Amino acid sequence: MAGDEHTRPAGEAGGDTADADFGDQDDIDLGAAEAAEVAVEHLVRLTRREVLGVTSVRPTDDGWSAEIEVVEETRVPSTANVLGLYEVELDMVGELLSYRRTRRYARGRTEW
Numbered sequence: 001m002a003g004d005e006h007t008r009p010a011g012e013a014g015g016d017t018a019d020a021d022f023g024d025q026d027d028i029d030l031g032a033a034e035a036a037e038v039a040v041e042h043l044v045r046l047t048r049r050e051v052l053g054v055t056s057v058r059p060t061d062d063g064w065s066a067e068i069e070v071v072e073e074t075r076v077p078s079t080a081n082v083l084g085l086y087e088v089e090l091d092m093v094g095e096l097l098s099y100r101r102t103r104r105y106a107r108g109r110t111e112w
Contacts, residue, residue: 029092032057035064039088042096043068047086055085063091072104081107 030038036054044051049070057066066088073082085103090096 030064030090030094032059032064035090035094036066038094039064039066039090040068042090043070043086043088043099046099049084052083060089062097063089063093065089067102079108083107 036057039057040051040054043049047070049072052069052071055067055069057064059065068086068088070084070086071081072084075081083105084101085105086099087102088096088099
């Protein structure tokens with residue numbers, strides 16, 4: 001389409017450098033912050049659960065591993081919510097390799 005900036009060749013008027021490189025993103029290795037964001041996007045798409053946050057992200061031999069805390073069951077009061085901790089594995093460019101729930105627990109429970 002004529003109005004679609006993502007189809008313009010690099011350097012053509014109307015597109016910026018981010019748009020020009022749009023198709024090359026698969027060739028870029030992710031940093032830790034980007035890997036965490038991508039892991040959240042994959043998990044939300046697969047589980048449709050509310051994400052509370054990323055509790056860890058670390059490099060692996062194949063890419064990245066992120067742990068993400070989500071709300072499994074909403075209860076009243078919210079302190080009774082059931083939470084889940086998921087491990088999401090990505091390759092170097094952010095493609096999903098695997099995910100799994102590693103824990104399920106009541107909100108506010110602490111581990112020592």
